[in-house]
Amino acid sequence: MEMQLDKKEKYLFIETFGCQMNDNDSEKIIGLMSSLNCKTTDSPDKADIVILNTCSIRGKAEQKVYSALGRFKKLKKQRPDLIIGVGGCVAQQEGNRLLKRAPHLDVVFGTHNIHRLPDLIKEVESTRSRVAATDFFSFIEDEELFEYTYAKNGLENPIYMVKVSITIMRGCNNFCSYCIVPYVRGREMSRKSSDILQEAKKLIKAEVKEITLLGQNVNSYGNNGADISFPELLRLVCRLDGIERVRFITSHPKDMSEELIQLFGEEERLCRHIHLPLQSGSDTILKIMNRGYTREDYLNKILKLKMLYPGMAITTDIIVGFPGETESDFLDTMNLIKEIEFDNIFSFKYSPRQETMAASFDSQISDTVKEERLAILQETQMDITHSKNQEMLGKTVDVLIEGKSKTADGGAAILNNAKRNNAVNAITQLTGRTSCNKVVNLSASEEFMGRIAPVRIIKASPNSLTGSIWK
Ligand code: 5AD
Numbered sequence: 001m002e003m004q005l006d007k008k009e010k011y012l013f014i015e016t017f018g019c020q021m022n023d024n025d026s027e028k029i030i031g032l033m034s035s036l037n038c039k040t041t042d043s044p045d046k047a048d049i050v051i052l053n054t055c056s057i058r059g060k061a062e063q064k065v066y067s068a069l070g071r072f073k074k075l076k077k078q079r080p081d082l083i084i085g086v087g088g089c090v091a092q093q094e095g096n097r098l099l100k101r102a103p104h105l106d107v108v109f110g111t112h113n114i115h116r117l118p119d120l121i122k123e124v125e126s127t128r129s130r131v132a133a134t135d136f137f138s139f140i141e142d143e144e145l146f147e148y149t150y151a152k153n154g155l156e157n158p159i160y161m162v163k164v165s166i167t168i169m170r171g172c173n174n175f176c177s178y179c180i181v182p183y184v185r186g187r188e189m190s191r192k193s194s195d196i197l198q199e200a201k202k203l204i205k206a207e208v209k210e211i212t213l214l215g216q217n218v219n220s221y222g223n224n225g226a227d228i229s230f231p232e233l234l235r236l237v238c239r240l241d242g243i244e245r246v247r248f249i250t251s252h253p254k255d256m257s258e259e260l261i262q263l264f265g266e267e268e269r270l271c272r273h274i275h276l277p278l279q280s281g282s283d284t285i286l287k288i289m290n291r292g293y294t295r296e297d298y299l300n301k302i303l304k305l306k307m308l309y310p311g312m313a314i315t316t317d318i319i320v321g322f323p324g325e326t327e328s329d330f331l332d333t334m335n336l337i338k339e340i341e342f343d344n345i346f347s348f349k350y351s352p353r354q355e356t357m358a359a360s361f362d363s364q365i366s367d368t369v370k371e372e373r374l375a376i377l378q379e380t381q382m383d384i385t386h387s388k389n390q391e392m393l394g395k396t397v398d399v400l401i402e403g404k405s406k407t408a409d410g411g412a413a414i415l416n417n418a419k420r421n422n423a424v425n426a427i428t429q430l431t432g433r434t435s436c437n438k439v440v441n442l443s444a445s446e447e448f449m450g451r452i453a454p455v456r457i458i459k460a461s462p463n464s465l466t467g468s469i470w471k
């Protein structure tokens, strides 16, 4: 039987929760679905297919998904043909439980099953059965998937993106005691460098200016299935013709090698920013978190980076209220963040995750204490970030202008080629980032979109900078 999807144009509404890995997976989903003649829409009312791409890294993830699903119940009642799917980490974790608890849900697809989505949807369409696919695969179902993404979505369609992420590896073998990732994303697996480079070249051809190499722990790229090491891969990407900027995320402090540190001095296109999650400044806590480094190891790496590259931005993640965290452990964290002066910190209250070691530890910390510690940390960091931003006042920095800012015209950082080519010279609110990954807002002509321009910083707020084009 011919599938309906192949004949008629359909619409996909996709909602993405969580990290950059999920954003990237959603792009793949869009690419795959376009092979079924399915375009994206911003309006669930117009959609034939609704996909929620979920995250379970912290708190109440399942509840969030059920409440998001609740919002589509009425729609499904009005239009029983609507197909609703849940993917991502919660899908991986909950599997069939999701189907049981949400009778209006049709498809559940786990983190290793994205490539199967078109088939799963066809199955639902033709048999009206409800399906869950949460197997783990010990290989990356790779080339075909990526061909789809960019051939159908990125290149042939007139969509222009200034910056794009490329997944270079997936999964994690570290088993930090608080973290669900190894359970929902599986073991580390690296893609072949030739596939990554081929993908990067396609993106550059499509005029992408900045590439971010993405993985849960990029430093272990090459340990599991790839032919070269991470620094080698990074160097090759930096040297591709036509690329302007290269970034990577996320690094693990224990695996950040000397070779990688040196690369910042050798590769001009490598952005001067590193995100290096510290999690805690207390040796006792780091140990029970199973992080594999001490406060001193971490600090030494930072001091080296700061000495070699003054002005390089360093950001981190901190968890407060990990089980057993005493006042003195928390002070160790506070002292270290004051000493290092990070450019920015993403800070979280510890959230027990099912299956992880730490969830069963005694001495869980009360929510009140977690709240207090989080507030203290965030207030301190706000001052540090603000004063770092103020140091930039009057300086001229190169900004890659990504698109219109949220305040201007809906604010997508994605623009349409047709629009771009006819760019009128209207002055509008634009937004971009420095090599250090700081957001700069500016009023300038639309013709600057997608270009790197010198921008003079004229205002510094705690969370952003304002500038004007400097000629
Ligand atoms: N509770 C709180 N924060 C967590 N993170 C990961 N797992 C948890 C958890 N169970 C944070 C870490 C990590 C970031 C992506 O999310 O800081 O670096």
Ligand code: SF4
Residues within 6 Å of the ligand: 172, 173, 174, 175, 176, 179, 180, 181, 182, 216, 217, 252
């Ligand atoms: Fe989670 Fe630790 Fe792996 Fe990061 S390194 S994904 S925190 S287990």
